[in-house]
Amino acid sequence: MPSVTHEALVELFKNRPRLAAEMVQDALGQPVPAFTEARVESSDLAEVVPSERRADVIVVLLASEQQRPAMAIVVEVQLGVDPDKPYVWPVYVTQTRARHRCPTRLLVVTIDAAMARWSARPIDTGHPGWTLTPLVLGPEGVPVVTDAEQAKAAPEVVVLSAMAHGEGEAGEAIGVAFLAAAAGLDEERRALYADVVLSSLNAAARRTLEAMMKSGYQYQSEFARGYVAKGREEGREEGVREGTLKTKAHDVLAVLEARGLEVPADVRERVLASADIAELDRWIRRAAVVGDACELLATNGS
Numbered sequence: 001m002p003s004v005t006h007e008a009l010v011e012l013f014k015n016r017p018r019l020a021a022e023m024v025q026d027a028l029g030q031p032v033p034a035f036t037e038a039r040v041e042s043s044d045l046a047e048v049v050p051s052e053r054r055a056d057v058i059v060v061l062l063a064s065e066q067q068r069p070a071m072a073i074v075v076e077v078q079l080g081v082d083p084d085k086p087y088v089w090p091v092y093v094t095q096t097r098a099r100h101r102c103p104t105r106l107l108v109v110t111i112d113a114a115m116a117r118w119s120a121r122p123i124d125t126g127h128p129g130w131t132l133t134p135l136v137l138g139p140e141g142v143p144v145v146t147d148a149e150q151a152k153a154a155p156e157v158v159v160l161s162a163m164a165h166g167e168g169e170a171g172e173a174i175g176v177a178f179l180a181a182a183a184g185l186d187e188e189r190r191a192l193y194a195d196v197v198l199s200s201l202n203a204a205a206r207r208t209l210e211a212m213m214k215s216g217y218q219y220q221s222e223f224a225r226g227y228v229a230k231g232r233e234e235g236r237e238e239g240v241r242e243g244t245l246k247t248k249a250h251d252v253l254a255v256l257e258a259r260g261l262e263v264p265a266d267v268r269e270r271v272l273a274s275a276d277i278a279e280l281d282r283w284i285r286r287a288a289v290v291g292d293a294c295e296l297l298a299t300n301g302s
Helices: 004-015 018-027 085-100 113-119 148-153 155-165 171-182 187-200 203-214 222-238 240-258 265-273 277-287 293-297
Strands: 037-041 057-063 068-077 104-109 135-137
Touching: 004 018, 004 057, 004 068, 004 155, 004 187, 018 037, 018 057, 018 068, 018 104, 018 135, 018 155, 068 085, 085 104, 113 135, 148 155, 148 171, 155 171, 155 187, 171 187, 171 203, 187 240, 240 265, 240 277, 240 293, 265 293, 277 293
Parallel strands: 068 104, 104 135
Antiparallel strands: 037 057, 057 068
16 A cells, blocks of 8 residues: 555645656756646556556646647656566556657656665666666755745645655754745645645654744744644643644544545544653654554554
8 A cells, every 4th residue: 555655745746747847857957858838647557567557647748839748757656665666667668658759757756865776776678778777856856945935936846845854954944934835725735735744844843843833933824824823722722732632633643534544433532532742743653654543553663
């Protein structure tokens, strides 16, 4: 089952089709042709491989008034070693090239440096002269977005930045930049991106942001101001600690439900009854990776 991290990365490239071209050109230094539109196309390559092996995202760059395909980019999110990929990736490239009749590139996206190295290995197809070397966007290639205006112009890029760099020193600044951009998003994207960004930040960055709320920091977006106001109201009514416990408990359940996992009544009751903030923080992280909601309580590991 794909993880929430995998699905979140896929959604970024679907929601902002030009992101693939931007990363190929700006982050990896590979030129792309001039285009007037970037369009997500069907990634079902079932004619050649089973449908469950379909590519994550296929983006076609269209040029000129005739909207002819100028280039296609096969985007593959890779978070773990998969020995099948060196065999199916060349198929994705050739099938996409044949379908759209244009130059085609393979862009592998990962937020793990070790996986970036694994994914970048040249693939010897066995045919003389044809070795496929994937273009790999790893954490080092993802820009660190801390500027509010840049975040507003490309919300998906700041979310990608949080996923790649949120555990580092820039985590707090990336989080604030995202909050500045969140007001311009529709409700569904705002909720998804906020969950992803918050779960990507290091604990110190989250604590610092909470302190900034209490000290009267003025956020730039209506979304952030509403979030702060809600937190203050909960603090007045139930106390800051009770409000924090309630919010974190609901965050745990929200992550599980967003992944389509069924949450049994006993698991839901245990989560909502927790009075341990550290325990809830562990469960938020585990909720993003467990395969079954019951696994959430099986161990105290993070």
